[in-house]
Amino acid sequence: MPDVRTHLDTVTAAEQDPDREQPWADLGLKADEYARIREILGRRPTSSELAMYSVMWSEHCSYKSTKVHLKQFSDIPQETPVGKMLAGIGENAGVLDVGQGYAVTFKVESHNHPSFVEPYQGAATGVGGIVRDILAMGARPVAVMDPLRFGPLDAPDTQRVLPGIVAGVGGYGNCLGLPNIGGEAVFDETYLGNPLVNALCVGVLRHEDLHLAKASGVGNQVILYGARTGGDGIGGVSVLASETFDANLDGQSGPAKRPSVQVGDPFMEKLLIECTLEIFAAGLVAGIQDLGGAGLSCATSELASAGDGGMHVELDRVPLRDSTLAPEEILMSESQERMMAVVEPGDVEAFMAICAKWDVEAVVVGEVTDGDRLLIDWHGECVVDVPPRSVAHDGPTYHRPFARPAWQDALQADGAESLPRPTTGAELRATVLRLAASPNLCDKSWITDQYDRYVQGNTVLAQPSDSGMIRIDDETNLGVAVSTDCNGRFAKLDPYAGAQLALAESYRNVATGGARPLAISDCLNFGSPEDPDVMWQFAEACRGLKDGCLELGIPVTGGNVSLYNQTGDTAILPTPVVAVLGVIEDVTQRTPTGFQAEGDRVFLLGETREELSGSEWAHVVHGHLGGLPPAVDLAAEQALAELLVEGVGLLTSAHDLSDGGLAQALVESALRHDIGVTLGVTGDAFVGLFSESAGRVVVTVAPADGDALGALATRYGVALTELGVTGGDSVTVEGQFDLPLVEARAVWSATLPATFA
């Protein structure tokens, strides 16, 4: 083994050799940031310290461009419609009280850049990372979901990334035994070269099992357990996630970034989950943190920063996959499937016994000290001596310039309402079919059938239902529902309204199943923060979300920001993905998606306006994006949700209207169980079928229950229109067209298999 100490840069060396040239720029730091580090330390940083600051002060870890906007989420009252938040923004994930002594934690995160470079491993480790975040709160992970965005379906690079990303999400999640219960797959040309892989995880815990990431109690032992540390993922957060890709689409030309992508081992993660839950159950943990982005740099500095003392770590005790790794590399490695726990000395033996039972390697690497420094030694020599808070929490803050783009007015003036429309019944029919077969509206089962939706035996609703729903107690039938949504086209037309429309849709989807919406997590995917146009989109989206959550009375529990999603000068559509979580007291009463029986009466809840700008129709038929997005009325959304929650048991089915409008909702409802529908559309049939007005749901009730539904609609002030009746084997719009389900299914289900078979 080479003697790495020969070239070791220690604190002593830094003091003796203060002017050594350091590669701060190559590590992604700016000149003023490097100067600030020198100021904090009163000397130049050691190479290990420089490594830590570079990853922790990266955009991905420090939110330096966005925290001035994100902080407004903390102004929203930290309580949900049913109780207090048990943990909020700043923890690994927010925790909500859902009653009966249960709490739920959920979070959505991005793994966009790694998934472009290496689709399978990028997507797989995205799942792994979010699952460890949930686990670190003391919760058992119970479900995952993956909102995905790709370039055009027929683009060669989509053929490269989509199969790999889907296989990676499935390969990792399936092997963990976590049901994948929903998500999205959206195609737009701006995501070509910038696919979005967002990953959500939901976990369940008892109130008393909540664990927080802090190192306190002098003398407590710091244990690193799980996989060994290797050379993979070094600089993932700084090199990959915080830079714009060059304008090449193959991920090959230019310097290879593949070594910055982590490699996942889902089997190790499964052991880590079971081992950690057993350790929690035995009460052996004083503080815990997962290792994700920025690896040991993040875990040690965040644990120490959140605690009441310091920490001393002997880095040479870290088990390695590659014995030649230098301390800087060990600190920056993003090797997966690792956790760090703070354990009282008397509990270490029991802790180690549980790790041994699960064949999980565990090593005491340090202890909590009474100082206020994070000290890291390498074979007895000090290589890091820093105030932990300066690494973890006191990173730079940027007030990036932002301004309404010069092109925004022209974009909004170019509405889709003036585009040529289908007029005859035959033209309407052809449009329904064309939309149903389009990439964004077609059957997604080619993707979702690669995910295990049944494991754990608690999946009440899963894709293609509006929300995913999980039973969390076998005895009482308590459950939770989650949905993720975002229409990036709406957000491009008006980021403030677009973020609220994403919130409204996700909120509505949860209520459609009968669950009461409680809180949100968000994953804010945008282009480069160095572009004032993009920063304006970001600022507007944050403002929209904050105002929206205030009006709906639900908090933001946490989330994630992904910037630099652009190739060259072309940014992605602003994509603020919103995940709403709701609770349902009795999952056996949930309202299913899709027509359930012949002869049910079909109603539309909510009002339809002539709103076609940004619609799927304008996108698919005209390749058009312009105008103003549909109007947002959150009071109406709230009233609608109240009706849907109270309507469980009365409603035999319910399906949200969103992309593709009423036409697509009817096709999906009918195809679910091959039960057709006959209906009349009053007014302009085209507008009735294809408008994407928000706040609408199509519902069915048994023939005798029309009056009961009418009373409910009156009580909540929700517009109610009777459309028709279920039955037969076609979607029939009276006076317009008759569309046999077999024909609709043929085109709806053929699109993805024809592309990827």
Added chain:
Amino acid sequence: MKVGVVTFPGSLDDADARRAVRVAGHEAIALWHGDHDLQGVDAVLLPGGFSYGDYLRCGAIARFAPVMTEVVDAARGGMPVLGICNGFQILCESHLLPGALIRNDHRKFGCLDQTLTIENNTSAWTSSYAVGQQVTIVLKNGEGSFVADDKTLDMLEAEGRVIARYVGNPNGSQRAIAGITNEAGNVVGLMPHPEHAVEGLCGPGTDGLGFFTSLGSVLA
């Protein structure tokens, strides 16, 4: 009846299998891969999952787990043993059942509601069904394509040891075989998951319950 469900490192459907056992009216006992102990159970279930990550051949490492010594002995002694999915793979690797499970012909993991035709109702795990009955349960795997040489396949057919066949063939299994039994009828391997179809709320109906209630009628 006491039905032991073995947890290997990487088992995923062990809790689901225990629930199914309880729904069928039996007592579920959790067994640990590292113990040479069946805890006095009357039957054993090897659940689905990715034992030891299945980075080698599926089930190839699990067959060497300490508890498998006792499982193999008990199976040879006539105890009912059911292997579901990864459990079926482990039973093949343990040579309690012939054949092997290889990568699906479409090369992907697939999760779907799958209809089977029951072809043998004399095994320990299928007596609740009628021959020719069609049941819909969950199929989910990456390596579920059943293969054996022609001689073995002919023998299985001749001896009536194909217990269930897929309607359609979702993964390229030879002769659309979804499950088989041993000569004595006490050991059954089944690629699809009946434990995910025992309560209508969280699966495609209750057609899978019969695999677990069959056990009661045999033991009773």
